[in-house]
Amino acid sequence: MSANTSNLYDTDYGLWLASQIDSLKSHQWDDLDIDNLIEELEGLNRSNEHALESYLVVILTHLLKWEYQPEARSRSWQGSILNGRKRIARLFKQQPSLKPRVAELVPEAYTDATEIATLETGLPADVFPTECSYSADQILDFRFLPGDEELPY
The missing domain is CATH 1.10.220 (Annexin V; domain 1)
Structure with a gap:
């Protein structure tokens, strides 16, 4: 995961979410922001x-x-x-x-x-x-x- 992806979570949630969806769809597991994804799923x-x-x-x-x-x-x-x-x-x-x-x-x-x-x-x-x-x-x-x-x- 890049530092930009993690920063997006705090600065532009919508863009962060779109990037996570794209990473999941394209099976780019290394690009996933796992900690924040877990937090979001628990929150849901x-x-x-x-x-x-x-x-x-x-x-x-x-x-x-x-x-x-x-x-x-x-x-x-x-x-x-x-x-x-x-x-x-x-x-x-x-x-x-x-x-x-x-x-x-x-x-x-x-x-x-x-x-x-x-x-x-x-x-x-x-x-x-x-x-x-x-x-x-x-x-x-x-x-x-x-x-x-x-x-x-």
Whole structure:
């Protein structure tokens, strides 16, 4: 690898990326910036996990609001739940190995969701259970809503 390739990573990411792609396509292994490639690949994996957790927070927030503030239920909440579930389904299509991470990410996502739901509803924090009462399957189920209702899709 040349010093210019490594410097490109810090000075022109797009050009660095193009050069790495060209090197890979042409099997020029000595031109690869291995350390930075590893860092980028690890970052890509982390960003997908962060996206998954973010969608879980949104879904859980709206499920909590749906369950504990029934008088304010709205199609907007349903839309947010559906959008989060669709985004997660797309993530799983691209990276099925993320599926087992849901159960691991739910506790922290739930903590964030209860804080947001408390803020958005004005309800006291102790209204919400300290641990998530929804299973991973329920959280991802396109039809699930707490209570007797189901989403119409």
